[in-house]
Amino acid sequence: MERWPKELRQRMRVVLHTLPITDLHRNQGMAQPELRHYDALALAMKVLDLIVESMGMEQEVDRRAVVRALGPLLSAMDMAHGLIPEEGRHLAMAERLLDNLRNDGNHRHPFQIEYTDFDEAGVAVQRLVEFRLIEDRHHPIEGIVLRLSNEAINLFLGAFELDIEDAQAAAEAVVRSQLDRGKFHEAVQSARGALLQTLRMQEKIDGILKQTRRDVTRVDWREATPRLLDEAVEHVLRRVGVEQGILETAQERLKVLPTDHDQATPLRHIIEIIQRCRLRHMELQDQLMRARSVFLDEQERQAFSVLSARALPELGREVLEPLLAMPARTAEQIVIDVSPAFSGPGAPALLSLRGLIGWQLQPRREIVRGEILTDAPDLVTYGEDEARFSKEEHAEVDAMLDGLSEPVLLSELLAQAASRSGTSALPALVALRVLQDFAPDEELSTPGKALRIDPIGAWFDAAGFCGDELSLCPPASPSTPTEGSRP
Amino acid sequence: MILTVPDVGLAAQLVGWGLRVNKRPALEPGYRDLVRRYLEEPLFRETVRELARGLGLIVLDVSEHGVALGPAEGSVFALRPSDFRKVERAEERLLDGLVQLGIAVTVFPRARDLDEEATLARPPISVQDVEDLLRGLCMRAHDAQKEKPDPTASEEEQGMIEAWRIFKRRQPTADTKDGRRAPGTTLRIIEENLDRLCELGCFVRNQRSDTANYQATWRYQVLCRELAASAAFVRVRRAQKNAQEGDA
Numbered sequence: 001m002e003r004w005p006k007e008l009r010q011r012m013r014v015v016l017h018t019l020p021i022t023d024l025h026r027n028q029g030m031a032q033p034e035l036r037h038y039d040a041l042a043l044a045m046k047v048l049d050l051i052v053e054s055m056g057m058e059q060e061v062d063r064r065a066v067v068r069a070l071g072p073l074l075s076a077m078d079m080a081h082g083l084i085p086e087e088g089r090h091l092a093m094a095e096r097l098l099d100n101l102r103n104d105g106n107h108r109h110p111f112q113i114e115y116t117d118f119d120e121a122g123v124a125v126q127r128l129v130e131f132r133l134i135e136d137r138h139h140p141i142e143g144i145v146l147r148l149s150n151e152a153i154n155l156f157l158g159a160f161e162l163d164i165e166d167a168q169a170a171a172e173a174v175v176r177s178q179l180d181r182g183k184f185h186e187a188v189q190s191a192r193g194a195l196l197q198t199l200r201m202q203e204k205i206d207g208i209l210k211q212t213r214r215d216v217t218r219v220d221w222r223e224a225t226p227r228l229l230d231e232a233v234e235h236v237l238r239r240v241g242v243e244q245g246i247l248e249t250a251q252e253r254l255k256v257l258p259t260d261h262d263q264a265t266p267l268r269h270i271i272e273i274i275q276r277c278r279l280r281h282m283e284l285q286d287q288l289m290r291a292r293s294v295f296l297d298e299q300e301r302q303a304f305s306v307l308s309a310r311a312l313p314e315l316g317r318e319v320l321e322p323l324l325a326m327p328a329r330t331a332e333q334i335v336i337d338v339s340p341a342f343s344g345p346g347a348p349a350l351l352s353l354r355g356l357i358g359w360q361l362q363p364r365r366e367i368v369r370g371e372i373l374t375d376a377p378d379l380v381t382y383g384e385d386e387a388r389f390s391k392e393e394h395a396e397v398d399a400m401l402d403g404l405s406e407p408v409l410l411s412e413l414l415a416q417a418a419s420r421s422g423t424s425a426l427p428a429l430v431a432l433r434v435l436q437d438f439a440p441d442e443e444l445s446t447p448g449k450a451l452r453i454d455p456i457g458a459w460f461d462a463a464g465f466c467g468d469e470l471s472l473c474p475p476a477s478p479s480t481p482t483e484g485s486r487p
Numbered sequence: 488m489i490l491t492v493p494d495v496g497l498a499a500q501l502v503g504w505g506l507r508v509n510k511r512p513a514l515e516p517g518y519r520d521l522v523r524r525y526l527e528e529p530l531f532r533e534t535v536r537e538l539a540r541g542l543g544l545i546v547l548d549v550s551e552h553g554v555a556l557g558p559a560e561g562s563v564f565a566l567r568p569s570d571f572r573k574v575e576r577a578e579e580r581l582l583d584g585l586v587q588l589g590i591a592v593t594v595f596p597r598a599r600d601l602d603e604e605a606t607l608a609r610p611p612i613s614v615q616d617v618e619d620l621l622r623g624l625c626m627r628a629h630d631a632q633k634e635k636p637d638p639t640a641s642e643e644e645q646g647m648i649e650a651w652r653i654f655k656r657r658q659p660t661a662d663t664k665d666g667r668r669a670p671g672t673t674l675r676i677i678e679e680n681l682d683r684l685c686e687l688g689c690f691v692r693n694q695r696s697d698t699a700n701y702q703a704t705w706r707y708q709v710l711c712r713e714l715a716a717s718a719a720f721v722r723v724r725r726a727q728k729n730a731q732e733g734d735a
Contacts, residue, residue, distance in 0.1 A: 107596070108610045136608035138705040140551040141513045143691075144608045206529070280527070312712065313720035314598035316624075320588045322723050324628055328653050329646030330730075332577050334722050335584020336568055337560075341715035342587045343571065343687050344706065345544055345556050345564035347506050 004118035016113045016129050017155050024100050035093050037081040043070055043097050048156045051134065051148050060145035067094040098146075101134040108136070201232050202284050209294050221295050232288055236281045243281075247274045389429045396420070397429045401451065401472075410434055410470040411460035418463035427463040434472065451475070490530050497521060498534040502544065505554030506564075508688025508706060512553055525549050547713040548605065555709040571683055572676075577646065578653055582673070585654055586680045588719065589621040591711050594703045601716055605708040611693065611700040617677045618659055625655040 025041035050069050054061045061069075067090065074093060075085035102108050110130045117127045132149040139145045148156065205228070212219045219225055254267045313319060323331050400417065413434070417426040438453045451472050458469040501521040504510055512519040525532050526549065536546045543562030548555040558565035568580045593612045595601045600609070628651040638648045654673065661669035668675035681701050684690045689707035693700050 104610075136610075138552060138606050138608050138708075141511050144702065202526075206532075283527075312598055312601040312716055315588070315595055315601070315711075315716055315719070316592040316620075319716070319719045319723050320585075320592050321624060321628075322727060323588065324585070324624055324651040324654070325649055326726060326730075327647045328578070328581055328650050330726055331650035332581040332584065332646070334719075334726055335581060335587065338715065338719040338722050339568065339571065339584050339587050340558045340562075340565035341718045342591055342689075342710065343566050343684060344508070344689060344710050345506060345558040345562065346566045346570060346687065348563055 003122050009117055012115060013129055014155070016115055017131055017133075017151050019113055020100065020103070020111050020133060024097070031096060032092070034089055035096065037083070038074065038077050038093050040097060040100075043073060043093070044101060046070060046073055047097060047101065047134075048148060048152065051146050052153060052156055055147055055153075060139060060147070062139075062143060062145050063094075063098060066098060066146065067091055070094050070097075098134070102136065103132070201235060202280075202287060205229070205232060205284075205287060205291060209291060212295055216295070216299050219295075221299075225295075229288055229291055232284065236285050236288070239281050240278060243274050243277050247271060247278075250274070389425060393421075393425055393429055396426060397433055400430065401433065404451070404472065404474040407471055407473040409456075409460070410472060411462040413472065414463040414465055424464055427465065431465055434470065438470065490534055494531065495534060495538070497524070498531060498538050501525060501535050501554060502539045502542065502546075502556070505539075505544075505546070505556040510553065512551060518553070522549055522551070522554070525554075545714065548709045550606075552606070552705045555706050555713070557710055557714040566687075572679055581650060581653055582657065582676055583680060585621060585650065586617065586673075586677050589617045589677070590681065590684070591715065591719075593617050593620050594707070595711060595716070601712050605705055605712055609703050609708060611702045613698060613700045614674055614677045614681065615698075617681075618674055621654055621673070622659065625651040629655060 021041065021044050024044055025039070028038070028040045029036060031038075031040075046069065047066055050066065051061050054065075070093070071090055074090045078085045078089075099105065103111055110132045112128055112130050114126055114128050117125050119125055131151040133152040135147050135149055136144045137147045208219055208225055208228070212221075250267050250270045254264060254271070257264050257267070323334060326334070397417070400413065410431075413430055414427045417430045418424075420426060434451075434453065437451045440450055451474060453473075454471050455468050456471050460466060460469040500517070504512075504515070504518045504521065510518060512522045525535055532549075535549075539546050539556065540559070543559045543564055545557040545559055546554065547557045556564075568574065568583060572579075572583055574580055574583065590612070593616050594609050628649065632649075638652070642648055657671070657673045657676075660672050660674050668678060681690055682692070684707070685692050685701070688704060689710070690701040690703055693702060
């Protein structure tokens with residue numbers, strides 16, 4: 001009798017996959033005091049069910065959906081312990097649950113559990129099983145959604161006898177589960193997911209063949225690729241079986257339904273999609289049949305070429321650390337060369353003449369009235385700024401100038417103004433008026449009224465002003481005074 | 488199957504969609520149809536790839552998530568350092584490059600992380616995570632060099648001092664009146680680089696309470712996995728080899 005049948009190892013591995021979930025239950029006593037009354041295991045079951053229900057559908061579950069779905073269960077647990085349900089506490093518990101199921105404590109790396117196995121000679125060997133339960137996945141539209149790993153799906157759907165890492169089995173289990181529940185739409189969504197998997201597989205095989213054509217040594221044709229091809233063949237055969245099942249069930253349902261029934265149109269749609277899936281699988285089968293001959297042809301053709309193969313590097317140890325140790329100038333050149341690869345392409349910014357002309361020719365933007373309330377402006381009379389000289393001062397200077405009956409020197413006039421007012425304002429106004437008359441503005445001057453003003457070639461200093469002495473003659477005055485003719 | 492001239496136009500359209508990083512096939516019927524055609528028709532797929540190659544672009548992946556393109560070497564689509572951050576000094580360019588690599592290492596700390604599918608979302612990272620990683624590596628390099636003499640002034644002038652010294656001498660942070668990160672500090676440089684990567688569709692910024700974290704997108708994961716990691720490795724290895732030959 002075999003000492004350690006391999007089925008035992010298989011079953012033990014399945015049990016190992018449950019440990020993170022049972023740990024949740026066991027460690028609940030170590031949670032924050034306010035969360036200890038929650039049953040983490042029951043909540044984890046709900047989370048797994050929620051995710052498996054939505055997988056492959058357009059609306060998948062994210063963190064917020066988990067929090068929403070757990071709300072009623074958490075409230076019920078609160079009330080059972082005489083507590084008032086509280087949103088913040090619910091959120092904290094949901095976060096704790098997801099953190100544990102995703103292994104956040106270990107940077108979301110896969111769970112690693114060591115176990116004892118026995119080899120054929122009966123020698124105990126320590127082995128390590130590695131798996132994830134819940135994964136964060138990029139959603140095609142936006143954001144991150146939660147999905148179960150293949151292991152978690154098989155575990156949750158009770159497939160203890162299955163190879164627990166089998167992706168295909170996981171996909172089928174989802175479809176089967178949905179069909180059993182009469183959820184045809186969900187089954188089709190899952191079938192679409194499986195089709196996508198087929199397309200990706202097709203793409204992957206295509207990539208392998210291209211790589212083989214470039215360099216046959218960079219593709220593992222000893223183990224990995226033949227295994228992939230075998231898996232692909234198996235995938236195609238299984239898919240055809242599953243799709244046949246969906247197709248038959250859908251066609252049977254369609255037969256018994258009245259033509260105008262609500263479900264008739266979606267069922268026809270289902271049949272159409274499944275037929276498309278089958279067509280795609282036939283194409284993949286064709287590709288698979290030709291794959292091995294590509295390898296043989298290329299092996300013969302590239303028999304003498306020498307190239308090396310290499311896996312993906314460890315960015316920290318093999319790239320960043322050596323780079324930091326390099327001379328700055330060398331490192332700078334390297335980072336300039338490789339940085340574009342890390343940021344992706346960007347369309348060069350160029351002037352679009354068409355865009356520019358279009359912008360320039362676009363009609364004036366219509367002003368939508370009535371949207372913004374505006375206050376009526378306060379109207380004020382223009383030109384009433386405060387004047388430097390008062391009307392009285394202007395009148396006094398006018399009187400002085402108009403009163404001139406004979407020629408007078410500017411210095412005399414300034415001294416006279418200073419003595420009359422006692423301030424500097426009147427002499428300043430006299431000086432400005434004299435300057436204005438010295439070079440009159442044609443538009444403003446009144447013909448026949450302006451003084452005749454001439455420089456006499458002397459210098460004056462009076463009433464705070466100084467400069468070239470001027471002679472001011474009234475319009476009718478015949479002569480010009482000279483320096484020294486007056487005191 | 489025969490490809491017509493309008494089909495070539497459609498192939499070019501798909502490349503165009505790939506350059507519009509914020510568009511999703513699921514939300515753009517035209518984009519979605521072209522992605523489906525790419526996946527289903529080998530001849531169309533080949534045309535798209537060749538057309539992209541002619542433009543200096545590499546088709547890295549096409550799926551329901553969209554088209555992930557990478558710039559070929561010397562491509563007009565390759566972003567220059569000045570396109571990325573307005574810097575003129577060589578030292579700033581070096582810091583930007585180190586930060587770019589630091590971001591990639593923070594997202595993919597182990598080689599096996601790069602091996603995983605690009606649809607498996609990596610855990611989000613923060614500015615502080617990148618700073619801690621780079622500062623830690625610099626300190627380790629510093630400790631390893633403790634017994635050696637300090638660099639000379641002429642080595643400094645000629646740019647012959649090690650790159651880690653450039654990063655290490657920069658302060659991680661400095662006080663500002665408005666509480667923001669001071670310009671020129673490493674935390675600010677990392678933040679600016681991550682924000683620019685967000686604009687390029689490589690990350691999504693999530694603000695939770697006081698701290699922001701950055702979630703790598705499918706596009707960024709594809710870029711690193713299919714192009715950047717290997718390109719950087721090859722370039723570093725080449726430089727190491729040249730240095731060894733120079734020493735010999």
